[in-house]
Amino acid sequence: MRLCDLAPAHIRAISPYQPGKPISELAREMGLDEASIVKLASNENPLGVGEKTREAMQRALADIARYPDGNGFELKDALCRRYGVALDQIVLGNGSNDVLEMVAGAFLGPEREAVFAQHAFAVYPLATQAAGARIANPNNPTGTFIPGPELEAFLARVPADVLVVLDEAYTEYLGPDQRYDAIAWIARFPNLLVSRTFSKAYGLAGLRVGYGLGNPAVIDLLNRVRQPFNVCSVGLAAAAAALFDDDFLARSYAANAAGMAQLTQGFQSLGLDWIPSAGNFVTFKVGDGAAVNAALLAQGVIVRPIAGYGMPEWLRVSIGLESENARFLEVLPDCLV
Numbered sequence: 175m176r177l178c179d180l181a182p183a184h185i186r187a188i189s190p191y192q193p194g195k196p197i198s199e200l201a202r203e204m205g206l207d208e209a210s211i212v213k214l215a216s217n218e219n220p221l222g223v224g225e226k227t228r229e230a231m232q233r234a235l236a237d238i239a240r241y242p243d244g245n246g247f248e249l250k251d252a253l254c255r256r257y258g259v260a261l262d263q264i265v266l267g268n269g270s271n272d273v274l275e276m277v278a279g280a281f282l283g284p285e286r287e288a289v290f291a292q293h294a295f296a297v298y299p300l301a302t303q304a305a306g307a308r309i310a311n312p313n314n315p316t317g318t319f320i321p322g323p324e325l326e327a328f329l330a331r332v333p334a335d336v337l338v339v340l341d342e343a344y345t346e347y348l349g350p351d352q353r354y355d356a357i358a359w360i361a362r363f364p365n366l367l368v369s370r371t372f373s374k375a376y377g378l379a380g381l382r383v384g385y386g387l388g389n390p391a392v393i394d395l396l397n398r399v400r401q402p403f404n405v406c407s408v409g410l411a412a413a414a415a416a417l418f419d420d421d422f423l424a425r426s427y428a429a430n431a432a433g434m435a436q437l438t439q440g441f442q443s444l445g446l447d448w449i450p451s452a453g454n455f456v457t458f459k460v461g462d463g464a465a466v467n468a469a470l471l472a473q474g475v476i477v478r479p480i481a482g483y484g485m486p487e488w489l490r491v492s493i494g495l496e497s498e499n500a501r502f503l504e505v506l507p508d509c510l511v
């Protein structure tokens with residue numbers, strides 16, 4: 175027996191998640207200076223981390239020899255104050271991917287089914303490959319967005335014995351006229367689980383902190399499959415501080431709106447199609463995505479090929495700093511084939 179045969183067939187059938195290429199890797203491969211590389215591939219916050227959050231992380235370092243609070247009380251308490259939810263409506267995750275994994279672990283199995291949209295986030299099929307409908311709003315990699323009233327009408331029609339996971343990883347980037355309050359729906363729809371993250375607008379992708387909000391019975395099940403110390407102490411402290419740094423969030427939102435305008439104007443002047451996006455990234459059409467991606471990499475610009483999503487003619491670029499967006503737009507015309 176070969177070692178790989180020890181794993182069940184459904185595990186062997188999984189194709190691994192393809193992350194954005196790290197800056198250090200491209201530097202090694204191309205012999206480039208890391209400082210000359212622009213990474214616009216993973217929807218990270220180009221402004222970095224807010225000052226208050228950085229200070230909270232530094233304070234947490236003093237206690238790093240201790241295990242984190244496995245219940246995450248400080249962060250849950252901050253979420254209760256921020257969103258008016260109760261402690262037993264919150265589950266914390268090592269990134270919101272972890273919350274999605276917990277949903278799969280708690281609710282899915284060989285006899286169960288999960289439903290998600292075409293071109294939906296790669297983690298859904300990864301986490302499931304096995305009952306719940308999942309929607310990302312806005313979706314990644316397309317950036318498409320379902321308005322609140324349509325979602326609410328959908329929820330009203332889904333049977334009560336189907337769990338709906340609403341992935342709101344990019345909700346902080348929605349414009350004032352697009353915002354809706356899914357947390358308020360939890361009381362009416364006990365089968366709704368909302369997942370959110372600190373990886374995007376809060377700038378904490380490297381720390382891995384996310385959370386799920388839902389009915390206490392659902393949360394209780396998720397906690398049963400959760401690893402006891404799934405969120406690290408620095409992450410817990412940083413996220414609790416980040417949640418109230420409204421100034422940083424407002425700056426991130428404004429920088430993203432400006433960068434989105436900059437990139438889409440660039441696409442327009444190059445005659446390229448793009449999908450209007452409600453996130454911090456935009457997907458644009460180049461024809462041969464693999465070739466254009468390779469040419470961009472050779473110029474030290476990392477974007478995201480999305481052939482794995484069935485969109486080989488498209489690339490996804492994250493909104494960066496003004497200078498990073500400019501660099502991307504500067505090299506792009508020569509990379510088009």
Ligand SMILES: *Cc1c(COP(=O)(O)O)cnc(C)c1O
Pocket residue numbers: 217268269270271272295310313314341343370371372373374379382383384
């Ligand atoms: C980035 C992203 C997440 C967040 O993942 P984390 O594990 O919280 O870093 C979740 N859902 C979608 C659709 C995303 O694009």
